[in-house]
Amino acid sequence: MQVLKFGGSSVANAENINKVIALVKQALAKDKTILVVSALGGITDKLIQAAQSAATGDESYKEKLQEIENRHIETVRALLPLTGQSSVLSAVKTRCNEIEDICSGVFLLGELSARTQDKIVSYGELLSSFIIAARFESAGIANAWKDSRELIRTDSRFGHAAVDFVTTNARILGYILENPAVNLFILPGFIASDSHNVTTTLGRGGSDYTAAIVAAALDGHTLEIWTDVSGMMTADPRLVSNPRLIPNISYQEAMELSHFGAKVIYPPTIQPVMRKGIPVWIKNTFAPADPGTVIEFETTNNGSSIRGISSIAKVALLSLEGSGMVGIPGFSKRLFEALSGQQINVILITQGSSEHSICVGVDENSASAAKQAVDNAFDYEINTGIVEPLIIETGLAIIALVGDHMKSHPGVSGKMFGALGRNGVNVRAIAQGSSERNISAVVAADDVRKAINVLHEEFFETSYKQINLFITGTGNVGHRLIAQLLQQRSYLQEHLRIQIRIIGLANSRKMVFNNEGISLDNWQHHLDNGQPMQLDEWIAGITSRNLRNTVFADVTANADVASRYAALLQKSISVVACNKIACSSIYGNYRLLKDLAREFNAPFLFETNVGAGLPVIGTLNDLLRSGDKVRRIQAVLSGTLNFVFNNYNGQRPFSDVVRQAQEEGYTEPDPRLDLSGTDVMRKIMILARESGEKTEMEDIGNRSFMPASCMQGSVADFYAAMTKEEAHFKQLYQAAASEGKKLKFVASYDNGKASVGLEHIGPEHDLYHLYGKDNVVLFYTDRYPEQPLVVKGAGAGADVTASGVFADILRAINS
Structure with missing residues (x-):
């Protein structure tokens, strides 16, 4: 028995669904198959939006529901022959009417409970799976459609229900055994029901979890998660331009990466299949020949101690501090009980050995509730001055290095924090478990892209290191510098593994930026068509981009440009000065620049101030x-x-x-x-x-x-x-x-x-x-x-x- 799950992008429209049909046909040639599908791409979000609009008294929810209905009707008409459409369209219309009835009630009450929202969003998977089952029938492929709510039993935590595995496993196994002649079963993902047969959901991304629950219940030989990417990557492709495919990864590593923001797989998915040792394949519906990623117990080293890099956005740090905490048991217990009482999940924990403070990371949306709960819990200690009111810092994110092999490679954390420090990424908190499988650091949200790129380059880039260069001055020397960069481009990549991209160019008249790099072949054309040069805007454009490995080259003799070096160095931007004005200004300014370079790990180099190119x-x-x-x-x-x-x-x-x-x-x-x-x-x-x-x-x-x-x-x-x-x-x-x-x-x-x-x-x-x-x-x-x-x-x-x-x-x- 094999289980295949297809996500929302894979079933977004009729064209994609036909790709799914073809892939399932190939799978059926190998073994009996259970197909788990998500809602049509984007439908779950639209259902939530409609429900929330209804709850606020906004009648536009009706328009949103009409869009949802039209989308499914169009999909039916594109997938099924005319003679097979009638009954399916009728069923679609009936379920859409049910959604509208529920939303009307929400509109009248002005209230949207978690239970009602679960009921509304469940229709996404119910509709898509029913339509897909009909498409298989029209293609001559017999199948059995089954409502997952009849198989998967959960508690009543609406929105993120916990599975009762004893009951669920028995129901799934019993259903399959009752239908020995069926080779293809089709189930809606994401949805389940509690002991009162009330609809629940397994959390966003829960269709993956549905598939894993089924695979584990049946001791399936494999679980395939089909999505729109060709496997798990070493970093988020939206943040890193050249991430690498991870061909194989352990269950534990996959859980760590998915927990820290890797969206390819829903975190709870791993646990059921790991208990049974069932391999999980991450495959691309739109590039099925790509090898994908396999998640299993035994993995081979990829040449690096790190398997991947991930992040969690919108994190708040909560710090409980006070001299009265030192040596007194129970403070941590009370802190976590206060947070637990408000259903606030703790993402990261760190505490100094002095016991003077304890710091935890939570979702930013929970910060206000967390402060109220903790301040209430420690009301006496706060009023007597032995504990400070809870300190909250927002605008943060967590970046994490993940890898089973870190424990056998000394120096990983030093390499990580050294790379971040050289690029001016300030680390607010650090956490590392005793398993040494994960090193997490809290950084400013604005630094996430740079931090991940810095770490990816440090741990995975075997091709080249990227330098982001800003040149001020395009006279004789600047012109020759650009010509030399162009001439040596291939040499630098081939022999030094370095790629220099000119992100910004400026002279006394014009300035131009391009985050992908200005073409060195026709840079003059780009500069001539740039915006008027304004020095403050030029410097702001450099610092605001917050790019890794940034170098500012001043090839002018302009005092105003030299006066901006300090601001650049304080942003950990290296300064290369052909301009002698800064170093020959008053000694205090020269010393300040040297000290800033040391403090912010940003080299300040001016070899050409004396002797041009001579060393x-x-x-x-x-x-x-x-x-x-x-x-x-x-x-x-x-x-x-x-x-x-x-x-x-x-x-x-x-x-x-x-x-x-x-x-x-x-x-x-x-x-x-x-x-x-x-x-x-x-x-x-x-x-x-x-x-x-x-x-x-x-x-x-x-x-x-x-x-x-x-x-x-x-x-x-x-x-x-x-x-x-x-x-x-x-x-x-x-x-x-x-x-x-x-x-x-x-x-x-x-x-x-x-x-x-x-x-x-x-x-x-x-x-x-x-x-x-x-x-x-x-x-x-x-x-x-x-x-x-x-x-x-x-x-x-x-x-x-x-x-x-x-x-x-x-x-x-x-x-």
Whole structure:
């Protein structure tokens, strides 16, 4: 004997019902079959809505009932030949009239009891199963339709009745034995009756339970649950874009997942079949060839200690706290008795070893009743101050990791909470049973999608890790960065298992978001057609999306953008800054950003602030982390100035060389920032700060070589003034050349003091052989006291700067 159950989506219309007919035909070729069906898809909800409308005096319930009747009549006409419709339509009409009579009574009374609602919703399954039985008859397949209320006996807890298995099992077995010639039995799911033959229901999703009850009563060899998905998944497909099918799962794991929100199977379904060891298959009516999921005792490891991830929404935390609870027995008992007295189900329990508080999770809709009941129960203790009034927190959800194999894999909880912490998901409460089959955490409801994606990526993703990137600035460097992301897309996925999606792009004029990722092939078109750039809206759009593995890349020189870093870091969004303004602002702001990055597990990386793509800051941090101490730094940190002095020989105007550097993209938009030494001052200050110094810009000495006349007015005025001061620049060159030396603009840091200025550098010096736009940094440390650690290479240019930002993006997500 085998039992097949088809859910509401599988019998939603005539087309789907014909698919069911075909599948049952195949099953009948193997063994006798009991078919359990749900109401037509959506009908149960419509019946409840009609009943509730009637109870509130809303006459629109009649329209809802008419829709229900029309839906069933249309289904009959689509399924049955004209000659076979009359009796079925008559029966449908009779039952629809009965529904209307009951709803009329509800309307007149203005009251809808749980008992009456059970009676009304029972018609969904009664109608669908009767129509489907008629369809089998018209197809020449003999069957016996049976009202499940005559077989399944329950108590009188309307809406969620408990089954009397002794009576029920005897009735089911007796009925089947009385009909040995029947190969196909058809039963309506979900419905039952109490000892007074009053209609009850088994809870939403109860058709699964009906099928399991029947399978267990008959010692069936298999139970098949046919639905609209191809089995149980590692996470909810509505929340995770690439969940994996679970091919096999234990009864206990399936119960845990279904309890925590996995909608594929109704939680009570597992218990009856588990007692008998009957395997349960979850199959897809619309893709019957898919393997599906089998639920049984013995399962194989799927390569992970975790079988699946699930969640429960709309949870409230109830916290009972007070010093008077410590060491006093009975507080927990009284708390649970108070909740039980109000029929409030406890989802999660956690208590600290101090016994100062106990925390439970309940359905959010029960929170108010829970507070009243508990405060009443502890009225004396609250009035005497030894216990606080019950504290309620709403807007929460529970996420759960489920797996039988967690107990043999140390570190699962550490991995779970580490992943959540890195993504800024705050955990409000934690629970883990001694079976170690489930680790549950309470988080903000707004964080559920991100949390589940984070955990799914951490425990199941063998393909790639997804980075959600927001880029501000699409000038030379930003443009090159996007080009490099496009170029390396395949490499990152194939070799690093990383997929970078640009979710948002912005420049000074426009901004655009796309949660599925902006196409890198035509990003300019999308940005040009975006909305006007408003910085506050841009930042709000990033934080409100609350995506996992989020990185914000600032490829601008804008102070307003830099001022928003703190707000991003506080949302656990990593910040990659090409922009030097934040790190060269007052020390207190620099320190704040570093502290926020540490506090909220959000890397703040700014390698390109010094030396473009050169690993200057990274090398310095490696030295410090390994216990070395920086004593002195000498550096040429301006690719612009190095380019200028490498190309100026007194024969060609100094202003022409500067203009060439600007045209080739080596200078700031205003070249005076480079030539004045201000940019180099910022860089050496950043290195001094990273070395541990509390340094401000006014602490940096600057031996400027630029005449004051060149530093006034506009950029055009700047070039004109340089032309007039040509003799000054020529004299600087000749003074160095006469000594056989070169001009280098050098930044120095020596035991807490930093300065910048133009120097004459001889051939014996490490800074002498520095060509083009190259930078060089010499680190003199306790480990490198005489022969310095040297970092040397191109220190300016859009391509190398973009590559440095690119590297920081990857570093941020792997920190």
